[in-house]
Amino acid sequence: xxxxxxxxxxxxxxxxxxxxxxxxxxxxxxxxxxxxxxxxxxxxxxxxxxxxxxxxxxxxxxxxxxxxxxxxxxxxxxxxxxxxxxxxxxxxxxxxxxxxxxxxxxxxxxxxxxxxxxxxxxxxxxxxxxxxxxxxxxxxxxxxxxxxxxxxxxxxxx
Amino acid sequence: xxxxxxxxxxxxxxxxxxxxxxxxxxxxxxxxxxxxxxxxxxxxxxxxxxxxxxxxxxxxxxxxxxxxxxxxxxxxxxxxxxxxxxxxxxxxxxxxxxxxxxxxxxxxxxxxxxxxxxxxxxxxxxxxxxxxxxxxxxxxxxxxxxxxxxxxxxxxxx
DNA sequence: ATAAAGTGGATAATTATTATCCGCGTTATA
DNA sequence: TATAACGCGGATAATAATTATCCACTTTAT
Numbered sequence: 001x002x003x004x005x006x007x008x009x010x011x012x013x014x015x016x017x018x019x020x021x022x023x024x025x026x027x028x029x030x031x032x033x034x035x036x037x038x039x040x041x042x043x044x045x046x047x048x049x050x051x052x053x054x055x056x057x058x059x060x061x062x063x064x065x066x067x068x069x070x071x072x073x074x075x076x077x078x079x080x081x082x083x084x085x086x087x088x089x090x091x092x093x094x095x096x097x098x099x100x101x102x103x104x105x106x107x108x109x110x111x112x113x114x115x116x117x118x119x120x121x122x123x124x125x126x127x128x129x130x131x132x133x134x135x136x137x138x139x140x141x142x143x144x145x146x147x148x149x150x151x152x153x154x155x156x157x158x
Numbered sequence: 159x160x161x162x163x164x165x166x167x168x169x170x171x172x173x174x175x176x177x178x179x180x181x182x183x184x185x186x187x188x189x190x191x192x193x194x195x196x197x198x199x200x201x202x203x204x205x206x207x208x209x210x211x212x213x214x215x216x217x218x219x220x221x222x223x224x225x226x227x228x229x230x231x232x233x234x235x236x237x238x239x240x241x242x243x244x245x246x247x248x249x250x251x252x253x254x255x256x257x258x259x260x261x262x263x264x265x266x267x268x269x270x271x272x273x274x275x276x277x278x279x280x281x282x283x284x285x286x287x288x289x290x291x292x293x294x295x296x297x298x299x300x301x302x303x304x305x306x307x308x309x310x311x312x313x314x315x316x
Numbered sequence: 317a318t319a320a321a322g323t324g325g326a327t328a329a330t331t332a333t334t335a336t337c338c339g340c341g342t343t344a345t346a
Numbered sequence: 347t348a349t350a351a352c353g354c355g356g357a358t359a360a361t362a363a364t365t366a367t368c369c370a371c372t373t374t375a376t
Contacts, residue, residue, distance in 0.1 A: 001159065001160065001161055001162060001242050001247060002159065002245070002247065002248070002249065002363090003159055003247055003248045003272075004159060004333070004334090005251045005253075005333090005334085006333090006334085008248075008250060008251055008253050008266070008268060009251075009253050011267075011268060012253045012254060012257050015257075015267075016257070027351085027352065027353090028352085028353075029352090034256065034257055035253050035256055035257055036253065036256035037253070038334075038335055038336085039335095039336095040335060040336050040337075041333095041334055041335045041336080042335095043353080043354085044334090044335090044355095046353090047353085047354075047355085050353095050354095057352095057353055057354085058342095058343090058352085058353080059341070059342045059343065059351095059352060059353045059354080060341095060342045060343030060344065060351075060352060060353080061342090061343055061344040061345075061349095061350070061351045061352060062343075062344060062345095062351080062352080063342080063343075063344095063351075063352040063353060064352075064353085065353090076268070076271060084159050087160070089159060089160065089161055090160070090161045090166075091160065092166060093163045093166055093167075095163075095166050095167050095170045095193050095194065095195070096170060098192065098193055098194035099170050099173075099174070099192055099193055099306065100295075100299055100302040100303070100305075100306060101302065101305070102299070102302065108166070109169075109173075109291050109294055109295060110166060110169060110234070113234060113282065113283070113285070113286050114161075116282050117279045117280075117282035117283050118279065120278040120279055120281070120282050121275045121276065121278055121279040122275075123278070124271065124274050124275035124278050125271070125275050127271070128271050133267050136267055137258075137267060141258055141260070144258040144259065144260065145258070147258075147259070148257065148258060157352095160332090162364070162365090163364090163365085164364090164365085185320085185321065185322090186321085186322075187321090196365075196366055196367085197366095197367095198365095198366060198367050198368075199364095199365055199366045199367080200366095201322080201323085202324095202365090202366090204322090205322090205323075205324085208322095215321095215322055215323085216321085216322080216373095216374090217320095217321060217322045217323080217372070217373040217374065218320075218321055218322080218372090218373045218374030218375065219318095219319065219320045219321060219373090219374055219375040219376070220320080220321080220374075220375060220376095221320075221321040221322060221373080221374075221375095222321070222322085223322090315321095
């Protein structure tokens with residue numbers, strides 16, 4: 001039971017897009033290269049972020065991706081949800097039904113507890129936004145962030 | 159990202175073992191049958207529960223499994239941990255390293271948040287015990303539980 | 317001795333996740 | 347208006363995780 005690596009990649013991708021000047025756009029391949037992700041699969045992740053309305057895509061020669069929302073309006077949870085989907089961490093496989101020979105389907109003693117646990121988990125993921133991560137990275141890694149900014153200027157298209 | 163079905167099966171297995179008279183023991187195959195689980199794989203799950211000191215096994219002709227702890231001392235979390243292992247839901251894949259070209263390995267902006275989220279999730283799983291589930295099942299499904307008790311008396315060995 | 321149980325290792329089957337490929341639509345620009 | 351660089355979506359393959367099976371072994375009641 002492990003979170004998909006796509007969630008982490010997406011978070012950093014969005015962090016990069018957040019450094020992009022307004023109106024500018026960054027090709028998917030450039031991002032995937034910088035993150036060391038497989039280009040084709042990473043494109044799929046970007047699609048999910050587009051579907052979730054977190055980023056927008058621009059087709060054509062000077063196309064690419066950019067943020068759709070402000071950094072303070074993108075919670076880690078939003079990205080998690082976009083990539084992992086809304087299926088819950090736990091779903092009963094109906095063991096109770098067999099054990100007690102019940103008529104009704106789908107009843108399980110664990111459902112409520114698990115739902116509560118998941119809510120609790122999600123609540124924490126809703127606490128932090130891209131804006132707060134951006135601040136954190138700026139404070140802790142200023143020189144490296146400067147270099148990244150430089151790279152973005154080279155790769156972006158307007 | 160889904161919890162293993164083995165966790166649910168294990169919870170109900172332990173619930174069954176909890177209805178067992180003291181000193182009695184129940185063969186693994188009987189349990190797996192009642193739960194509709196694959197016998198051989200279910201045996202592996204039982205092994206994990208033994209390793210986690212939640213149940214004990216007795217080899218030999220009149221062998222089987224029984225609880226090692228009292229129902230009120232077995233939290234859902236203990237079972238979850240026994241089956242899923244202690245690896246966390248999230249582990250960084252080092253994307254940040256590539257993005258910022260850092261020297262240090264293993265630093266990730268998400269680690270703290272994810273750790274906190276997971277703790278929060280675990281806390282909820284620690285709230286409920288086998289004892290409380292047993293009570294719940296007794297209140298809601300009394301007649302069916304009676305039948306289960308009957309079945310246990312048939313299958314158990316002392 | 318034998319049969320019924322658990323143990324541990326090797327291995328296969330299944331499912332989920334990650335990755336690639338290709339043909340298509342869109343758009344800047346030569 | 348042709349072309350090249352990009353995103354889009356579907357099909358498919360490769361890899362990894364999970365679930366399942368098999369077998370030789372130990373233990374123990376009868």
